[in-house]
Amino acid sequence: MVSFENVTKSFNSRETGRKAFRALDNISYSVPRGAITGIIGRSGAGKSTLVRLVNGLERPSEGRVIVDGTDVAALDEVALRSVRRSIGMIFQHFNLLSSRTVYDNVAMPLEIAGVAKQDIKKRIEPLIDLVGLSERTRHYPAQLSGGQKQRVGIARALASEPKLLLSDEATSALDPETTQQILGLLKTINRDLGLTVLLITHEMEVVKAVTSRVAVMDKGQIVESGRTFNVFTAPEHETTRSMLAALPGGSLPDWIGRQVIAAPKPGSNALLRLRFFGETADQPLVSQLMTVLESPVNIIAGTVDEIAGEPYGTLYVAYSADPAVMQKADQFYAQTGLNAEVVGYVA
Structure with missing residues (x-):
């Protein structure tokens, strides 16, 4: 579904204009269709930069990013907008419009795309029901809990019927109980809709709970990857072992x-x-x-x-x-x- 081919991403220094910081260093990795794949690493490891390459918010300095057979970096802005409609995005801080109700926030991508009102209604109401907010349709974000806001964000991400769902630290601002509810919802969406999910996180508990495959990032490189179970039970890289030690029972008292x-x-x-x-x-x-x-x-x-x-x-x-x-x-x-x-x- 998503393939990174020898991808490097460097950012220019504001002072000199030269490429001073390499956020991603020659990454090659494939995300299988229909699975929930986790990309995990500490802050600054390069995970968020990696996910921004998928929807074209950043372009690689070198290499290719292939999404469903299309080289995203090779597209102009018009073609890129079309590809983005097939990619849903869930954010850490929800990014809801405070002046719009739950229904209107979810409907916003379809309104921008020019979809007729009656067609929007047919698509949005089942999504709001799917995320468990049918009784909150006319509520505003200020009237919702953090978990409910994230459910709105998930429904909005699904409004354009994407093939791929990107989740960038979507549970980081939530309490543990709400996090488990959101992860359960993502598993349901993956199972019932057959949606490919690429989940970016720094939390091993999140990866353990919901992903079938995982890639561990450190200093702009993928240092270990494979089936989540295999990586967790037999970690090979020091970064993986260190992060696993933070799990309950992962280290000695x-x-x-x-x-x-x-x-x-x-x-x-x-x-x-x-x-x-x-x-x-x-x-x-x-x-x-x-x-x-x-x-x-x-x-x-x-x-x-x-x-x-x-x-x-x-x-x-x-x-x-x-x-x-x-x-x-x-x-x-x-x-x-x-x-x-x-x-x-x-x-």
């Missing part, structure tokens, strides 16, 4: 982290991170491990969650660092497929 040493000492315990997914997700492997080791296993911390709809769990455990015990444990992990990583040692 501080009280135990302060005690961790790099090498074992006489009588110390090994501290391991166990990851449960796939066939290991619903097996009583910890109780089996205790039996196999014939040694106490101390459960330090853990969490059970879903990533892109698939079960996933992390558990921190400690047991004797005696070589014989460690060997038994390694054999157990090899036989069961349980993912285990020694993260250090504790007294």
